[in-house]
Amino acid sequence: MQNNTFSRLFVGQKIVTLPRVDSTNNFLKKELAKSAPLPEGTVIMAEEQYAGRGQGSNSWISEPGKNLTFSILLQPGFLPLQNQFMLNKALSLAIYDALLPLTGCALKIKWPNDIYFNDDKLGGMLIENIIRGNEWKYAVAGIGINVNQVFFTGPIQKVTSIVKILHTEYNLKRLLRELCKTVQSRYLQLKAGEYKVLDSEYLQCLYRLNEKHLYYINGQTVDGTIKNIDENGRLQVLLEEGLRSFGLKEIAYVIP
Secondary structure, three states, X not given: OEEEOOOOOOXXXXXXXXXXXXXXXXXXXXXXXXXXXXXXXXXXXXXXXXXXXXXXXXXXXXXXXXXXXXXXXXXOOOOOHHHHHHHHHHHHHHHHHHXXXXXXXXXXXXXXXXXXXXXXXXXXXXXXXXXXXXXXXXXXXXXXXXXXXXOOOOOOOOEOOHHHHHOOOOOHHXXXXXXXXXXXXXXXXHHXXXXXXXXXXXXXXXXXXXXXXXXXXXXXXXXXXXXXXXXXXXXXEEEOOEEEEEOOOOOEEXXX
16 A cells, blocks of 8 residues: 655545455545544545446446556535535536646536446446535545546447556656546635635536437336536436436436
8 A cells, every 4th residue: 555645735644555356435424433543535446446336337448557446535514414516516517627728628527427428428426425414524535537448338338548548658656646636626616605616617618518319218118418516416307308317326327
């Protein structure tokens, strides 16, 4: 287990690099369960993550040493529990901020927790909240970015990586450093209560916003147009019968 630090950042001030682990989120939660004195902003990074998880039961397949797979410890107790999706917005924008200079305007945030380049998945995020009573103790934010992997296996067929976009490999530590900077910047923006700015910028980056596409709803394929994200983090889609809000697993994208 190797420790690294980035100066002038609380996000990434303590970085623990693991050669191999099932899931960086699982590792970090186990450390917290031991009452380990971990500072906010601690990063757990895996050179190989063999059982990474996406949203729900989805798996995250990553070739060892090729990609960024890491988790960040945050303490968003300043944020009301009903505003949990604001943390998702802030971290999604942070990933977007770090990747945009590399990829250009084809980069989008796909609700609720993915980063897309055109119609291909480039990265994803899984936030697990530890709540005791009415108090938000911790958030463990797992982030995976496809960086230098070329060939992919697994259930998700439409996948890309930075090396496939740029046609050259990219330094993992350099990208992690940029992500720590952008996560800290967006997190402090959230802490300052700049909800309207985050809402507006998140919407501007949203995949398929104001475009008519096909979606799976209740076993049927229907035309719909994404219009907004409501205050509870649900996707608002304009259908033939009107505007409806959907939670996780209530709607699925038809990806060409």
